[in-house]
Amino acid sequence: LSKLDKAVSSLDWLLGNWESVEPGKGSYPSLKDFRYTEDLHFAQMGQPIINFMFNASDAETKKILHRECGFIQMQTGTNRVAFIIAQNSGLVEVEEGELVGKKLSLHTQALARPSFAKEPHVKEVSRVFQLQPDGKLEQTLSMSTDKQPMTQHLHITYSRLA
Ligand code: HEM
Structure with a gap:
């Protein structure tokens, strides 16, 4: 591994392409x-960073509903991870958290949106990515808005694409 790749090598289990197994x-x-x-x-x-892109569609109509893209950094010498995220809804987020084994728990550290973003406004996001013993990847996401306390919004499992 190059020095650049080593900076995020503890996240190498995430690298590649994944697709939801079932909706x-x-x-x-x-x-x-x-x-x-x-x-x-x-x-x-080629940087000490992982680039990511997530595309979500309605399971029935196949219409694209949600997209996120961004960068993952790790604080040198620690298990501290940051996701720098832009979403198609206009939400821009820094989420931070800890990597423990193959479980990554993230929570909103900073958040911004366009002045004309539609309501309700997201206040906080918490999510967990976890690699399962069978090699599948699971994501669970909760959020709070200016109308609702922290409540689960999403749960999904992915398998690795060849
Ligand atoms: C609705 C946030 C990811 C699908 C919403 C709402 C918010 C929100 C604030 C409006 C809730 C309300 O009216 O009370 C987020 C955030 C996400 C995220 C912060 C990621 C960090 C996703 C993903 C999907 C999705 C991956 C998958 C398709 C929907 C749908 C609705 C919705 C279908 C209802 C229709 C709509 O308002 O467009 N989301 N969402 N969301 N979200 Fe998400």
Whole structure:
């Protein structure tokens, strides 16, 4: 491994392309439950950083609903991870957390949006990525808005694409 790659080598289990095995479950007190598919892409591009892109679609209509892209950094010599994220909703986030084994727990550290973003406004996001013993990847995401306390919004499992 090059020195650049070593900086994020403890996240190498994320690298590559993933696709939901079966539709993920979306929910929120203010929403009707929904089902979605999602593909995830993590790649290194010659910097001590991982680039990522997530694309989520409605499981029935296939319409793209949600997209995120950004960068992952690790604090040198620690298990501290930062996701720097831009979302198609206009939300821009820094999420930070800890990597323990193959479990990555993240929480909003900073958040911004366009002045004309639609309501309700997201206040905090918490998510966990966990590699399962069978090699599948699981993501669980909760959020709070200016109308709802922290509540689960998403749960999905992915398998690695060849
Ligand atoms: C609705 C945030 C990811 C699908 C919402 C709402 C918020 C939100 C604030 C409005 C809730 C309300 O009206 O009370 C987020 C955040 C995400 C995220 C912060 C990621 C960090 C996703 C993903 C999907 C998704 C991956 C997958 C398709 C939906 C749908 C609705 C919704 C279908 C309801 C319709 C709509 O308002 O567009 N989300 N979401 N969201 N979200 Fe998400």
